[in-house]
Amino acid sequence: MAELHFTKGHGTGNDFVLFADPDGAVNLGPDQIRALCDRHFGIGADGVIRAVRSKALPDGAAALAEDAAAEWFMDYHNSDGTVSEMCGNGIRVYARFLLENGLAELESGQTLPIGTRGGVRDVQRNATGYQVDLGRWSLDGGEPLVRARGLKVARPGLGINVGNPHVVVALSSDDELDSADLAWIPILDPEPEAGANVEFVVPGDPLVKDGVGHIRMRVHERGSGETLSCGTGAVAAALATRYWAGEGAPDQWRVEVPGGVLGVRMWAAEDGEHVSLSGPAEFSFDGIVAY
Numbered sequence: 098m099a100e101l102h103f104t105k106g107h108g109t110g111n112d113f114v115l116f117a118d119p120d121g122a123v124n125l126g127p128d129q130i131r132a133l134c135d136r137h138f139g140i141g142a143d144g145v146i147r148a149v150r151s152k153a154l155p156d157g158a159a160a161l162a163e164d165a166a167a168e169w170f171m172d173y174h175n176s177d178g179t180v181s182e183m184c185g186n187g188i189r190v191y192a193r194f195l196l197e198n199g200l201a202e203l204e205s206g207q208t209l210p211i212g213t214r215g216g217v218r219d220v221q222r223n224a225t226g227y228q229v230d231l232g233r234w235s236l237d238g239g240e241p242l243v244r245a246r247g248l249k250v251a252r253p254g255l256g257i258n259v260g261n262p263h264v265v266v267a268l269s270s271d272d273e274l275d276s277a278d279l280a281w282i283p284i285l286d287p288e289p290e291a292g293a294n295v296e297f298v299v300p301g302d303p304l305v306k307d308g309v310g311h312i313r314m315r316v317h318e319r320g321s322g323e324t325l326s327c328g329t330g331a332v333a334a335a336l337a338t339r340y341w342a343g344e345g346a347p348d349q350w351r352v353e354v355p356g357g358v359l360g361v362r363m364w365a366a367e368d369g370e371h372v373s374l375s376g377p378a379e380f381s382f383d384g385i386v387a388y
């Protein structure tokens with residue numbers, strides 16, 4: 098058995114096992130990922146992030162073609178062993194991991210480009226911790242009907258892609274949000290081929306305060322189940338709520354999740370509207386585990 102030196106980190110309670118494998122020598126299979134993420138028999142996490150050089154893996158070639166400065170690739174795995182294109186909390190924690198391990202540098206005001214399966218994403222430091230530009234987004238995935246255990250009626254969702262797929266569902270009250278049992282996979286009709294992360298959202302009262310939109314959100318993540326937070330989910334929830342609110346809705350949002358608060362901002366870039374996510378990136382402990 099070999100040893101894996103890891104760091105346990107989280108962004109608003111969305112937790113990850115991170116390890117450095119610069120040359121792509123440690124290829125963990127789904128069973129090993131599940132074992133690391135197991136909260137009873139393993140370290141326990143919502144996902145595993147391998148820090149690997151883009152040039153060391155096939156998926157990294159597209160990242161380097163997009164931006165030659167994307168030296169590092171975020172090889173993200175959900176706790177069930179599947180891979181995802183993107184992780185909004187994960188990439189912020191990953192950036193800090195690279196910086197604090199001396200694998201990358203980030204001067205104040207500069208950006209760190211990171212390769213992902215969803216494209217290259219730029220990370221910056223800001224007042225709340227780390228911010229990532231998730232690039233362009235799209236209304237993608239239609240409006241499937243969503244049923245969740247604990248909710249009396251099925252509701253229409255809104256499909257949004259922010260690098261990975263989401264379906265956002267509006268609920269009417271905090272009580273309704275709290276009564277949803279998200280340990281069970283919500284049923285989508287029709288079911289998206291690649292699955293989806295499903296966010297349930299309640300508007301703040303008032304929805305907009307001092308020009309900032311306020312929402313509360315819970316999530317069932319594809320491949321990880323209910324988590325305390327999902328960064329791309331918070332972004333999708335803010336985008337969906339702005340879409341539903343119509344003209345005049347703000348471009349800045351505060352998203353309250355069970356594990357804390359995330360910030361979302363939409364802004365006009367040369368190639369279309371971009372959306373960014375900001376919030377804390379924390380480390381809990383380091384360790385060594387056999388695999």
Ligand SMILES: N[C@@H](CCC[C@H](N)C(=O)O)C(=O)O
Pocket residue numbers: 111144175180181182183184185186187261262294318319320321324326327328329330
């Ligand atoms: N927690 C993440 C999203 C992780 C991937 C997701 N479960 C998927 O399969 O797309 C986030 O913070 O965005």
